Amino acid sequence: MGSSSADVSVVIWQKQSAHARSLIEAAWREEAGWDIAFSVYSDYVLPSRGLDRIRVPLNIHPALPSHPGVGYDVLPLIDGEKKCGATMHWMDEQIDHGVVLESSSMEIPQNANYPVVRKLNQMAVLSLFEKWFRLATGTTQSAFFERLRVPVSQGRGWTGPYVSEAVRTAKLNDFQRMDPVKWEKYEIPPALMSPPRKVSRA
Incomplete structure (x- = not known):
């Protein structure tokens, strides 16, 4: 970190990619472990044996605390x-x-649709990541950990229930049936109506 920083590694996760999974698993198996890890806009679920090797494991989720899980690009729209x-x-x-x-x-x-909300969420993700990555790489470890100390000690939780793919699909089906005009206006991708897939841990 800072001027005495060791290495910064970047691994890009691609869904259903065995090669990407192997790169991630090789990274968290590094013998020395990791001071900090940022998981950004990713659905890769780090197993406990990976979390145990990271001193500060951080994830940036593309939604506000009211929307853990999936559906973050559409639920704010249909819920008004x-x-x-x-x-x-x-x-x-x-x-x-x-x-x-x-x-x-x-x-x-006003008059936002799915592509607009998705873009706004992505912008918010990049803003948070840039801020904290700069702090992580531009300060000493002690200064960075001090910045984290207060929010960690406050113990703030998520304010909404976890939304699974099954719950999202059911909510979208209900919305499409009740308000087909807004459904067309919001330009919601048909893929979001697909049956839920299983989430597997490494």
Whole structure:
């Protein structure tokens, strides 16, 4: 970290890619372990044996704390919410569950649709990641950990229930049936209506 930083490794996760999985697993198996890991906009679930090797495991989720799980690009629309955004939290063995460290919100404009909300969430993710990555690489370890100490000690949690793919699909089916006009307006991808897939841990 800082001027005495060792290495920064970047691994890009691609869904259903055995090669990407092997790269990630090789990274967290490094003998020395890791001071900090950022998981950014990823559905890769780090196993406990990987988390145990990371001193500060951080995940940036593309939704506000009210939307753990999936559906974050559509549920704010169909629920008539005014904001969307991103959440940085401490990773634990459950998905979108650890202590919330910071969130970044974006106003949803009138007449927004799925592509607009998705873009806003992505912008919020990048904003949070840039801020904390700069802190992680531009300060000493002690200064960085001190910045984390207060939000960790506050123990803020998620404010909404976890949304699985099955729950998202059911909510979208109900919305499409009740308001087909808005359904067309929101440009929701048909793929989001697919049957839920299984989430496998490494």
